Amino acid sequence: MTAADIHPAILAAWRIEQPRLITSLSRMLRDVTLAEELTQDALVAALEHWPLTGIPEKPGAWLMATAKRRALDHLRRARMLARKHQMVALELEAEQQTMPDPDAALDDDIGDEMLRLIFTACHPLLSREARVALALRMICGLTTEEIARAFLVSDATISQRVVRAKRTLSESGLAYETPSGSELSERLAAVLEVVYLIFNEGYIAARGEHWLRPQLCQEALRIGRVLTSIAAHEPEAHGLLALMELNASRTAARTDTSGEPVLLLNQNRALWDQLQIRRGMQALGRARELGGSGGFYALQAAIIACHAQARTAGETDWPLISGLYSELSDLVRSPVIELNRAVAVGMAEGPAAALAIVNRLVDEPALKAYHLLGSVRGDLLCKLGRYDEARAAFEAAAELAANKREQELLRRRAAEAADAATASS
Amino acid sequence: MRFMYIVTSPQPQVGPTPGLLEAMHKLADREIKAGRMLDNGGLMPLQTGAQVRIRDGKLSVIDGPFVEVKEVVGGYAIFELRDKEEALAMAREFMQLHLEHLPDWEGTCEVRAFAGP
Numbered sequence: 186m187t188a189a190d191i192h193p194a195i196l197a198a199w200r201i202e203q204p205r206l207i208t209s210l211s212r213m214l215r216d217v218t219l220a221e222e223l224t225q226d227a228l229v230a231a232l233e234h235w236p237l238t239g240i241p242e243k244p245g246a247w248l249m250a251t252a253k254r255r256a257l258d259h260l261r262r263a264r265m266l267a268r269k270h271q272m273v274a275l276e277l278e279a280e281q282q283t284m285p286d287p288d289a290a291l292d293d294d295i296g297d298e299m300l301r302l303i304f305t306a307c308h309p310l311l312s313r314e315a316r317v318a319l320a321l322r323m324i325c326g327l328t329t330e331e332i333a334r335a336f337l338v339s340d341a342t343i344s345q346r347v348v349r350a351k352r353t354l355s356e357s358g359l360a361y362e363t364p365s366g367s368e369l370s371e372r373l374a375a376v377l378e379v380v381y382l383i384f385n386e387g388y389i390a391a392r393g394e395h396w397l398r399p400q401l402c403q404e405a406l407r408i409g410r411v412l413t414s415i416a417a418h419e420p421e422a423h424g425l426l427a428l429m430e431l432n433a434s435r436t437a438a439r440t441d442t443s444g445e446p447v448l449l450l451n452q453n454r455a456l457w458d459q460l461q462i463r464r465g466m467q468a469l470g471r472a473r474e475l476g477g478s479g480g481f482y483a484l485q486a487a488i489i490a491c492h493a494q495a496r497t498a499g500e501t502d503w504p505l506i507s508g509l510y511s512e513l514s515d516l517v518r519s520p521v522i523e524l525n526r527a528v529a530v531g532m533a534e535g536p537a538a539a540l541a542i543v544n545r546l547v548d549e550p551a552l553k554a555y556h557l558l559g560s561v562r563g564d565l566l567c568k569l570g571r572y573d574e575a576r577a578a579f580e581a582a583a584e585l586a587a588n589k590r591e592q593e594l595l596r597r598r599a600a601e602a603a604d605a606a607t608a609s610s
Numbered sequence: 611m612r613f614m615y616i617v618t619s620p621q622p623q624v625g626p627t628p629g630l631l632e633a634m635h636k637l638a639d640r641e642i643k644a645g646r647m648l649d650n651g652g653l654m655p656l657q658t659g660a661q662v663r664i665r666d667g668k669l670s671v672i673d674g675p676f677v678e679v680k681e682v683v684g685g686y687a688i689f690e691l692r693d694k695e696e697a698l699a700m701a702r703e704f705m706q707l708h709l710e711h712l713p714d715w716e717g718t719c720e721v722r723a724f725a726g727p
Binding site for chain 2: 196204243244403409
């Protein structure tokens with residue numbers, strides 16, 4: 186194997202160990218940003234050594250020993266002014282000198298430490314963008330280059346974001362601990378928001394030429410699964426996982442062979458991933474058992490679950506969906522949710538009732554640049570036979586859409602409406 | 611990417627020792643908590659199962675004994691991982707546990723990506 190061949194294998198071995206490396210070092214150092222750097226250093230060490238020695242039998246143990254040695258060096262270099270640190274270092278040294286138990290690496294339960302790490306990386310003190318970048322780096326072990334590629338920005342942008350975020354964390358003197366009581370739910374909301382942002386960035390691919398960037402969806406799903414196992418009593422963690430699993434279950438059906446988007450109701454349901462739907466329904470069930478059926482994410486998951494459980498588009502329970510949207514709209518006053526409710530009302534009660542809701546939204550400042558308003562309005566106008574108005578709505582929407590595929594879809598619909606207008610005049 | 615791991619070994623099966631079971635349990639627990647393992651399961655011995663086979667254009671049900679079967683599937687797992695390299699690293703770790711806890715055991719862990727996106 187050449188060095189170039191072995192690099193991906195080394196990165197893979199490091200990634201599998203990365204959550205345990207960073208949590209162990211965080212526990213030792215009480216400093217996540219330093220822990221993250223030393224975790225990266227362990228990867229660099231492996232990249233230097235393994236091409237010469239081959240991959241060790243227990244790559245995880247090698248990486249852990251290397252990372253802990255670096256942390257220990259660091260603690261020594263820090264001169265251990267505080268007596269507490271001396272004690273820690275002595276204990277660690279004693280630990281290093283005892284014979285390593287082959288399974289010791291598997292013994293540590295990293296749950297609590299991982300939760301602390303997630304809460305720190307997603308601290309509300311940091312901007313959303315910074316939280317997203319830190320979460321992908323610290324929790325998922327993505328490199329700066331990978332994050333930059335996923336978000337279609339330059340490496341420099343991401344590395345600056347990460348450096349600045351780490352500095353903010355270091356300078357803030359934050360207590361490195363899991364929040365409790367009322368602070369917990371507030372902080373958890375900040376975490377869930379980051380996870381959902383990452384998921385949607387991949388799922389909706391707001392910019393660029395591709396409809397989907399599946400890797401980001403996978404990363405968000407992974408953090409979501411981690412959260413449901415380490416914060417198992419939090420209903421909204423399960424609600425968010427349910428929402429993501431159920432949405433992701435449609436991935437294969439969302440584009441056709443030429444990469445064109447296929448709208449939900451036109452999708453081939455045989456392509457929906459049943460394993461993922463099952464996992465999503467389980468997570469939703471768990472959220473409900475925990476009393477969270479009215480939560481922001483659980484409600485959205487319940488809506489998607491209605492689609493996931495309908496064998497054909499015609500069997501969709503639109504009155505139920507429309508009711509769930511009303512509940513969601515009461516919970517969060519948002520014109521975007523109201524627009525979605527309009528779509529459900531349109532399906533349950535007909536286009537006229539839906540258009541009445543949409544027309545109330547036309548002057549909403551928050552929707553001025555939102556292409557889906559025009560798209561929904563155009564669709565309803567088409568159904569009501571008002572083709573000229575529909576064409577104008579689709580054309581305006583196409584101007585606002587940032588995704589190239591979406592623009593093309595809207596232009597096509599405008600052209601269809603124009604044809605219908607000609608045919609009916 | 612989604613991967614299936616299929617573990618096969620020659621008959622007669624050597625049952626896992628308590629040590630191996632514990633180590634595999636820990637690994638599974640870690641992987642569930644890391645959000646990577648989606649599903650897994652061990653299978654009852656083939657002797658308690660059956661095969662429905664098509665040969666020479668004819669369908670037949672074989673309910674044992676399975677004398678001619680060389681390798682049997684003992685278990686499976688489904689993982690969501692970034693790439694084949696990660697899938698291989700995981701399989702190595704899993705098989706390394708067998709090497710340590712069941713030195714006489716022989717078997718194969720097949721790593722297969724799911725078809726599709």
